[in-house]
Amino acid sequence: MSTFEPQIIGYCCANCASSAAQIAEKMGLSLPENVKVIQLPCTGRLDSLHLLKALEAGADGVYVAGCQPDSCQFKHGVEKAQKKVKYVQTLLPALGVEPDRVALFHMMAGKGQQFVDAASAMVEKIRALGPSPLKD
Amino acid sequence: MEDRAEVVFLEPDYDVTGKIRALSGISPELCYQCRKCTSGCPLTFAMDYYPDQIVRYLLLGLEEKVLSSATVWVCSACETCTTRCPNEIDIAGLMDYLKQQAHARGLVRPKENLSYAFHKAFLDDIGRRGRVFETGLLQRYMLSSGAWKAKLSDGTLWEEIRLGLALFRRGRLPLRPRGIRDTHELRRLFEKAPVSSENTTQSSAS
Amino acid sequence: MTETKEKKNKGNVLVVGGGVAGLNAALDLAAQGYHVDLVEKESDLGGTVAKLHRLYPLCSCCKAANRATLCKMHPNIRAWTKSSVARISGQAGAFQAVIAGPTGETPIEADAVILAMGVEPFNPQAYDTYAYAAYENVISSIELEWLQKPVGPFQGVPKRPSDGQPPKKVAWLQCVGSREINKCDAPYCSSVCCMYALKEAVQLKDALPEAETTIFFMDMRTHGKGYEKYFEDAKQKGVRLVRSRIHSIEKAAGTEDLVLEYVDENGAKQVETFDLVVLSVGLRPSAELEELAKMLGVTLSEDHYVAVDNFKPCETNVAGVFVCGGATGPRDVHQSVVEAGAAAAKAAAWTKGVSGNGAVAEFRDVSGEAPSVGVVLSLCPSKLPEFEALIDPLAAFVKTLPGVTFVERLDLLDSAAFGRLSQRLQAAGVNRLVYASCTPLMHQELVESAMKEAGLNPSLYEFVDLRALGSTPVEMNRLQDLFRTAVLKARMLEPLNYAKVPVKKSALVIGGGLAGMQAALALAEMDVPVTLVEKKDRLGGHAHKVRSAWKGESVQDFLKSTIDKVTQHPKITVLTSAEVVGARGFAGNYISTVRHNGQKKEIEHGVVVLATGAHSIKPDEYAYGKHPEIYRWSDFTKKLIDDPAAFKSAQCAVFIQCVGSREPQRPYCSRLCCTFAVRSAIDLKTLNPDMDVYVLYREVRTFGERERIYKEAREKGVFFIRFDLDSKPQVSIEDGRLKVVVTDPILGRPLALSPDFISLQTAIIPAEAADLAAFYKVSLNEDGFFAESPAKMRPVDGETEGVFFAGLALAPKPVEESLAEAWAVAGRAMRLLRQDVMLVGGAVAEVDPDKCAVCLTCVRTCPFHIPFIDSPQGHAFIDPGLCQGCGMCVSECPGKAISYRRLSDDHIAVMALSLLGSDVN
Known part of the structure; x- marks a missing residue:
């Protein structure tokens, strides 16, 4: 039985998450290979649809990386994203999907390690959950 | 210590700091209450006013209060304060100046202040002969301060006597005083007016 | 050297110093069309700020680093690192300088010079009693900053030098190397140490929640915008403050722990043991400033910073030579950045050149064309050679993707790279671009200008983010997914609407005070017509x-x-x-x-x-309004202005500070009142040396070089008495005479004063x-x-x-x-x-009027209040000139009436599919 390698989509904002990525790059850190990033201008751009579409497309897990609630360059973008994530988490059980497959992380612009740790934590969590039930 | 809640109607005498500056070259008015002096002073446990409080009182011109304090005599001039004051106020020097002022104005009595008694006995000896006569010094100190009475009552006087005999046997306690040759120069030193502009603590003990 | 090239730029400015001030000045000048030579002595740009951790409120890690990158990439900026100005001569409009660097000496010409050489931290070895050199666990604040940086040696969790354990009890000692003439010759205040100590303590508690933090201080100087609130929050978070300065540091016998002895605010002697002591070191001018100033003939102040006239900020005594930031005196990042802007503006006003960016090239109409994608990879030099090895096979793969016309490398070390990119785009006739790099957002401006120059609509590109990726062959799969997705997305992009709006080259200044008038004069000096509107009847x-x-x-x-x-x-x-x-x-x-x-x-x-x-409030305390000789300071000053001898005969004056400021309902510091009181006190004493002048304060905030007048005031016999929020002075009127009772904290007893007048330094409200x-x-x-x-x-x-x-x-x-x-x-x-013409629109939210239900969700969502209901049309309207493209309204709109065509829902769905390996077409 081969070990399961989850496929993760990460929606990252162009501000704090991007800056954190910059620091991670400077520190020589790298995201786990299973994680692929789609950059949004602000996590406020996130629609519940995007989380669901990603799962539908075959992602085993989806996470959102945005600013700290008090540092969002667009003031309350990350709060809105949090709402969407929570909403999707309530929908997922009805579809037979574990709500933990979607998550939101607040980034600090200077913490490169945190940027990578969030991704790794997600990978670990999803690995434990197994492949997405939506996949045939 | 008096009642600290009693409201003092300030009649500050800002001339005091000017006088201090003129007579000793020290500028206590530069103090900005950082408390380093008091924090570092090793003898605060024995003082009634802390060094920074002494400076503060002087800024207000309440010289009399300061001159009759114990602090001024407890100060051992270790200069921990002086070396650390960010404004370069020579606090130890200020204490010296205050000692001199207290003595000059007759505000202290040997019987009330052991420290002063010792200072006085020591300086009187030097003033007379240019050299300390240890035997006479001890005698004079004990008698003038009345310390011998206290020592008698608590029994420590006998120890002092035993110590004195031991010192005498080793030739440490001369029986006769010896002085310097040119005592007139010495007298001139004692009568000379204090230096004003330099930041020194040399001053007369008249 | 520049004779053959046509003078494309308005002029050349030499900026000496690549710290936060220098970087911002260079960028501002470059944006105004100037060419800048930026000279930095260290091996990288960034200066002191790059060595610090999470500044408040301007966090440095991202923003300063971004600016450093942009300066290195910008076509108008030539950054010289590990270099210095060896010689300089000439005058404004014609300076000749020689830059000495690793490759030798290079002569340059400059129309103006900006000194931005910054500050250096004070070396605390002079304080022998603090045993900085002797005791391992006594460190300087700069060293702590590095320990707290996530990129530092311990990933942001500081450890004790002696045993590598996380510290449990940390003390900060303030004013080390500032406000001091004993151990060092620096009678000025370094302005920033109180704030940075608070920030370091708060950050330490963040990283080590169990740690106890104590700051030993004299005056807490948190006088900047938002700083007082930070101070209060720090106290809430448990940062302990002790108003007593430490005289010496001793070691606890047999350990590397440190013992501090002090007298507390109740007058009791305390002894405490700490396992780490941080010395909050002050600032000193850059070591190279003196020599450069001499070469230029620039006068330095008593404290060896550049001397500046208060009414001509950022100017030196030499025409054409400007100064900003730490070189002017100890100041925080906020002020340095303001001054960088001011110095750049003054340099620009001085060297007026040809203005305007001319016409913007027409965009080629690509609507009829099949998508044809050019792919450009620009790797920063710091990428590992293993990663480099992946590039060729990757490029080969990308070339096979449908729609790709060319795949090329761009050398970021070549300053003409972006110019060449534009030519390449034009020559290849592509109508889409995929740009892969490690700092996509930093290059955005440059990529877009290259596209505009090539006649392409600047919205027709997609980035590939090469950051935080591995370098092993396993990475290839992900790289292929990323590039395939980017090419797909690029093909899906439609050219977005840009309206070419001519820029109205004029300004409206609202407010005719000194700031408004100066702004108007500055703009007018740069040939911009200004309308100045003032509410009152006089300026x-x-x-x-x-x-x-x-x-x-x-x-x-x-x-x-x-x-x-x-x-x-x-x-x-x-x-x-x-x-x-x-x-x-x-x-x-x-x-x-x-x-x-x-x-x-x-x-x-x-x-x-x-x-x-703004103006000063009328207080409702201290018996204001009940006696003619109790003044608000603005009224007190007015009286003095009208009659300089107004208070000459007064015997006693009392200044009460912080009236209405730094209170729960107004938790900010009004910044200028301490300086005002001290200045006025000195002037009153000069007027009448026999007047008793008292200043009742909570903290004395004569920051920076203003500390000198605090000393002058004390020398003149002004008496300073501190009070707390819970021990405010009592002002009463007895038989028409004023009486003030205040408790002296040093003596521990109340003092009664009988002033002839009182000046209340009341809060400034906007x-x-x-x-x-x-x-x-x-x-x-x-x-x-x-x-x-x-x-x-x-x-x-x-x-x-x-x-x-x-x-x-x-x-x-x-x-x-x-x-x-x-x-x-x-x-x-x-x-x-x-600019003559601005491109308005592009990546903005657009409302489909047919789908809009006028539910007002977007109006309520937008953080900038941009959407509004256009009544004649009956739907929400989002002004493309104002929209900042965050996308919040797009996702909130319940009817999906708002679209964001730069990154639409369809785009995202396709990208997700593609990234997960599906072959989408």
């Missing part, structure tokens, strides 16, 4: 009640001459008794309605400067500005002052482009700082105004 604002600047210079004289200059300037139109009652438009294109003399007129302008000022904020789509902070851009390091910009702030309207500040802000505003405004 001058709050300045009419300001007597002197901190060194005693007459503000009244300066005010009169400024008013004269403004009213006589041909380019400035002054409207007094006028108010702005409405406005619409966006950066480059505003139409504001002004009511003047009962009539409304419309003024068109490109930028707006809000300099609406003029009512909510309407203006709404008109121009900017916001006010919770204290009513304008809120600067959340984008950080933009201290005078509003959150909406085209709107700028200066002076008291932003926060309380002294005259010299308002003047610096006014100049910074002019410089920032010029970035916009120098």
Whole structure:
């Protein structure tokens, strides 16, 4: 039985998450290979649809990386994203999907390690959950 | 210590700091209450006013209060304060100046202040002969301060006597005083007016 | 060297120093069309700020680093690292300098010079009693910053030098190397140490929640915008503050722990053991400043910083040589960035060149063409060679993707790289671009200009982010997915609408105080016509009640001459008794309605400067209003201005500080009152040496070089008494005589004073500005002052482009700082105004009128209040000139009536599929 390698989509904002990525790059850190990033201008751009579409497309897990609630360059973008994530988490059980497959992380612009740790934590969590039930 | 809640109607005498500056070259008015002096002073446990409080009182011109304090005599001039004051106020020097002022104005009595008694006995000896006569010094100190009475009552006087005999046997306690040759120069030193502009603590003990 | 090249730039400016001030000055100048030579002595740009951790409020890690990258990439900026100015001569308009670096010496020419050489931390070895060199666990604050940095040796969790354990009990000692003439010759205050100690303590507790933090201080100087609140929050978070300075550090016997002895605020001697002691070291001018100043003939102050006239901030005594940041004196990052803007503006005003960016090339109409994608990879030099090895096979793969026309590398070390990119795009005839790099956002501006120059709509590109990727062959799969997705997305992109809007090259300045007038004069000097609107019937604002600047210079004289200059300037139109009652438009294109003399007129302008000022409150404590000799300080000053001998016969004067400031309902510091009180006290003592002058304060905040006048005041016999919020002085009136009772904290007893007059230093509150904020789509902070851009390091910009702030309207500040802000505003405004045409639109939210249900969700969502319901049309309208493209309204709209065509829902769905390996077509 081969070990399961989850496929993760990460929606990252162009501000704090991007800056954190910059620091991670400077520190020589790298995201786990299973994680692929789609950059949004602000996590406020996130629609519940995007989380669901990603799962539908075959992602085993989806996470959102945005600013700290008090540092969002667009003031309350990350709060809105949090709402969407929570909403999707309530929908997922009805579809037979574990709500933990979607998550939101607040980034600090200077913490490169945190940027990578969030991704790794997600990978670990999803690995434990197994492949997405939506996949045939 | 008096009642600290009693409201003092300030009649500050800002001339005091000017006088201090003129007579000793020290500028206590530069103090900005950082408390380093008091924090570092090793003898605060024995003082009634802390060094920074002494400076503060002087800024207000309440010289009399300061001159009759114990602090001024407890100060051992270790200069921990002086070396650390960010404004370069020579606090130890200020204490010296205050000692001199207290003595000059007759505000202290040997019987009330052991420290002063010792200072006085020591300086009187030097003033007379240019050299300390240890035997006479001890005698004079004990008698003038009345310390011998206290020592008698608590029994420590006998120890002092035993110590004195031991010192005498080793030739440490001369029986006769010896002085310097040119005592007139010495007298001139004692009568000379204090230096004003330099930041020194040399001053007369008249 | 430049003879063969046509002078494309307005001029050349030499900026010496690549720290936060130098970087910002260089970028501002480059944006205004100048070429900049940026010289930095260290091996990388960034200066002191790059070595610090999470500054407040301008966090440095991202923003300073970004600016450093941009300076290195910018076609108009030549960054010289590990270099210094070996020789310089000449005069304004024709400086000749020789830059000495690793490759030898290079002569350059400059029209102007900006000194931005910054500061160095004081070496605390001079404090022998602190045993900095001897005890391992005594470190300097700079060292702690490095330990706290996530990129530092311990990933942001500091460890004790002696045993590598996390510290449990940390002490900070303030004023090490500042406010001191004993152990060092620095009678000035370093301005930043109180704040940074608080920040370090808070950050330490963040990283080590169990740690106890204690700061031993004298005066807590948190006088900047938002700093006082930070101070209060720090106390809430458990940072302990002890008002007693430490005289020596001892070691606890047999350990490397440190013992501190001090007298506490109740007068009791305490002894405490700490396992780490941090010395909050002060600032010193850069070591190279002295020599360079001598070469240029620039005068230095007593403290060896550049001497500056308070009314001419950022200017030196040499024409054409300007100064900003730490080189002027100890100051924080915020002020340094303001001054960088001001110095850049002054340099630009000095070396006026040809303006305008000319016409914007027409965009080729690509609508009929099949998508043809050019792929460009630009790797930064720091990428590992293993990664480099993946590039060729990757490029080969990318070439096989449908729609790809070419795949090429771009060498980021080549400053002409972006110019060549534009030529390549044109030559290949591609109509889409995929740009892969490690710092996509930093290159955005450069990529877009390259595309514009090639005649391509600048929205037709997609980035591939090469950051935080591995370098092993396993990475290839992900790289292929990323590139396949990017090419797919690029093909799906439609050219977005850009309206070419001509920029109105004029400015509206609202507020005719010193800040407003100076901004108007600065802009006018750069040939921008200005309309200056003032609510009252005369110019001058709050300045009419300001007597002197901190060194005693007459503000009244300066005010009169400024008013004269403004009213006589041909380019400035002054409207007094006028108010702005409405406005619409966006950066480059505003139409504001002004009511003047009962009539409304419309003024068109490109930028707006809000300099609406502030005033001091009328207090309801200290018996104000109950006695004619109890003054508000503005009234006290007014009296002194009208009659300089007004208080000469007074026997006793009392100044009470912090009246209404630093209170729960107004938790900010009014910044200038301590300096004011000290200055006035000195002047009163000079007037009448026998007058007893008392200053009752909570902290003495004579920051920076102003500390010198605090000393002068003490020398003159001014008596300072500290009080706390819970032991305020009691003011009473007995038989018509004033009586003040205050407890002296050193003596521990109440003192009664009988002043002839009292001056209450009351809080500064901003003029009512909510309407203006709404008109121009900017916001006010919770204290009513304008809120600067959340984008950080933009201290005078509003959150909406085209709107700028200066002076008291932003926060309380002294005259010299308002003047610096006014100049910074002019410089920032010029970035916009120098363009002839602006591209408006692009990556913005667009409402589909047919789908809009007028539910007002977008109106309520937008953080900048941009959507509004256009009544004649009956649907929401989002002004493309104002939309910042965050996408929030797009996702909130319940009817999906708003689209964001730069990154639409369809795009995202396709990208997700593609990234997960599906072959989408």
